[in-house]
Structures are given as C-alpha cells and as structure tokens.
Amino acid sequence: MAAERQPQSSWLWTTSVTLGLLLMEFILLSALVPTDWSNRVRDQEVRWISAELGLESATAIFATAQGWYGALFLNTGLVDASYRLLLPDEAAVRHTPELGKLAENPIWPWMKGRLDVVWYSLYMAIQRLVVLLAWWPFLAFALVGAIGDGLLRRRIRQAGFDYPSPLAHRLAVRGMLGLGFVVSLGLFAPVPLPPLAVPVLAVALAAALSLMLTQTQKRL
Template identity: 30%
Template sequence: MAGGNGKSGGRRHPVLLWVALLAFDIGFVVILAPTATLQRFLHDQQTLTVAMTGTSAAREIDLMGARWFRDTLIRTDAISDMQRWTDPHRVSGGTPFNETVARVRGVLQARLNAVWWLFYVAFYRAAVIAVWLPYAIPVLAAALWDGWIRRRISKWRFEFSSPMRHRYASRGAGGLVLLAAMIPVLPLPIPPLVIPFALGILAVTARFWVASIQKRV
C-alpha cells in the first residue's frame, strides 16, 4: 500500500507542467523582457519564415496574424483602455504621492507594451500553424481512420493490444498537443517547417493510439 501511494505521489501531470512553463514564459516577458527585444525577436521570426516558406506565404501569415491581433485587441479597445489607465501624464499635481503614482504608471505602461508585443508574436505564430492546418487535418483524419480499421482487424483476429504501446502513443500525442499550444509564446525563433514535421508525428502517434485501444470482447 505504501509503495503504491509513493508511486502515484511521485507522478507529475503533464498539463500542470505545461501550465507552469507557460506561466513562467509569460511572467518573464511581463517582468523583464524589453519591448525592443520582442520587436527584434519578431523580426527574426519573420525573416526565418520568409526564408523557409517564400514571400507569398510569409505575406499571408503576416496579414492573418495582424488581422487577429487587430480584431482581438485593437477593435475591442483593450489596448487603448489599458494605455489610458496607465498613462503617467494623466496624473495631475506635483505632490510626492502623485509623482510616485506617475512613476508606477510609467512602469506598468512599459510592461504592457511588452505584453502587447508578446500577443502579436503569439498571433503571428498561431497564423503559422493555421497555414498548415488545411493540409494537416486530412492527414490526421486518415491516420485516425487507419488506426480504427487496424483496431477492428486485430479485434476480429483476436490479436493482443499492447497497453504499453497505447500508453506511449497517448503520452506522445498529448505532449505534441501541449507543445503546439505553447509554440506561440516560446522565446526563440522557430523554423516554420517544424510545424508540419510535428503534425506528421502527431498523426503517426494518433494512429498508434487508436489502433492500440484496449478491446472488449
């Protein structure tokens, strides 16, 4: 009994680890990253995208990411409202308290500018992923269907389904999904061709996951 509890207590849920890493990444940007660094990072990512996908595809990605950013944060007045609330020039009077409030607002406004750039990078990265989805969805659907047919055939033949294979395939697919969800805010330029490569691995692991689902006779 004690050994079983120790084993379960030592496990770490991957979703919790992903949430912790995501919070650390965003917190690092909010607290420390200068706006100029994020601008340079976005420029490096765009340059890499142009080099690996071509000017036409890179332009489509730029327009898509900019449109999502505009519709989500600009047209909803989210940015303008936050800029107004943190504007240090809106504090009137020359008292020490007002001067402190103005300095705090200035710091908050600088950090918010970094957050807006992080959002722009995230939307840009999401657009890179979205460009590949029309090609990835049919491949993933075919892989799932093939896995399901393979499972039906093995069931009719009374073949053994490996729980080990199912577990590893499940963990692999889940890990790739969590990684894909974290790609938009990773603090390093990512080659766009990593996306279809990862989606291909996801299709293969999903196929094995479906094919190795435990059968009930």
C-alpha cells in the same frame, strides 16, 4: 464509476497544470524578457515565414494576424486602456507640476517596457496560431492518413488474434497530450519558432494517433 472518474480527473489535472504553466510563462515573460529581445524574436520569425512560406503566403498570414489582433485588442480599446491605467498621463503631468517628480520615477519606463512585451507576446501568439492554421491541409491529410492507418492495422491485429498493448496505448495518448502541451507553451515562447516546425509536429501527432488506434482494445 471509479473507472469513469479516473479519466475525468486526469483530464482536469492535465488542463489545470497546462493553464497554470501558461500563466507562469506569461508572468515570467512579462517580468524578465527585454523589449529589444521581443523585437528581435518578432523580426526573426517574420524573416523565416517570408523565406519558408513565400511572400504571398507570408503577406496573407501577417494581414490575418494583424486583423485578429486589431479586432481583439486594438478596436476594443484594451491596449490603450492598459497604458492609460498603468502609466501617468502626460497631459495631466503638464497641467499639474506637482506630478512632475512622480512622472520622472524610473519605474514608469520599466512599466511601459513590460506592457510592450505583453502586447508583443499576444500578437506573436496570434501570428503563430495563424501560421498553425495555415498548415491545415497538411494537418488534415496527416490526421486522415493516421486514422485510416490505425484502423486498418487494428483490423489486421484483430484478424490475427493479437492483443492490444495497454502500455503502448497509454504512451500514445500521453504523447498526444504532450504535443498539445508543447504547442500551447510554444504560442508564448520567447524564442523564434520556424514555421516548418508545424509539419514536424503534425507528423508526430499522426504517428501517436495511429499508434493509439492500433492499440485500442477490441471492444470499444
């Protein structure tokens, strides 16, 4: 029973830490990143995607990202509702002169900039997710190859009566969790990310998966 609780508590702890760091990253992003910087990050990634993946693939990626963003946030009214809720209504200010001085408060341009950054960040996260999914044939090929390689090496080790290394197995599992953690944080990272980072991460994941299977205990 204790052995079963330990992996479960480890997964819960890892998930909680990841979600907490994602929330902290999103809060810091919303509070500190300038709007102009978000625009430059988006423009740089657009140029990289177009140059490295080709115009046809880039067009499909942008269309898919815009469609998902529109379905999740624009068509549902979440974007408009956030601006209406947190910013003074221009029509109400025109009809109520007493609100004029309140509307001139410098906090409102700052608040609008923070909302712009939040929605830019969500759009960029969706676009990066679409780029990640666009590499699915390479990801599938790398993972299938890693599984086959790991199982074959495991059978060879069993035939030679070699004992698996618990340390190597543990490091491989932690490496896979770390890669998932990096990908999760990368979705909201306030820096431009090249699309060719995806196959690099896929190769690293495949290597960790192959090592984990190779060093898995003989009796599952």
